[in-house]
Amino acid sequence: MKKTLLTVISLIICLSCIVSCSGTAEYKTDVAVSTLAERGVTKITFSSNLTEASSEFMSFFLNVDSSLYTECKVMTPGGSTSIDEFGIFKAKDADSAAKIADALNAYLKDRVATWDTRYSQTEKPKVDGAKTTVFGTYVCYTILSADEQTSFLNEIQDLLTK
Secondary structure (H helix, E strand, O other), X not given: OHHHHHHHHHHHHHHHHHHHHHOOOOEOOOOOHHHHHHHHHOOOOOHHHEEEOOHHHHHHHHOOXXXXXXXXXXXXXXXXXXXXXXXXXXXXXXXXXXXXXXXXXXXXXXXXXXXXXXXXXXXXXXHHOOEEEEEOOEEEEEEOOHHHHHHHHHHHHHHHEO
């Protein structure tokens, strides 16, 4: 009897796990990028060091085609306190989101390859751990500490998940 009961309970748990993990997340498409950035930046310790990216930075370094998105917010280091950086893009569609993600991944790969050793070496793990994340038609890139990156992305995901 105990063995049968344990088997049934095990099957129920396995089925619950399969059902709960099989669905893909659905994301909103109507959240303003400024709202996402305002909430995400609260998770960054040195947020006062961030400044809005210039158009030169956007075109030269990020190289994201502006026809692919309707809104974006990119914040870069404004001083020497930290190398923290993030960007949030609202793509026009899923295909555009994939193209934005490709451009951002290329940018992050280049950041790792061209690390300037004159920077504080305590900042290097942020660049090495930088990543691009796609939430439906929203694309984010983050150059943050591991803990801040997780908190930042969780905040964005919470705002975007239906």
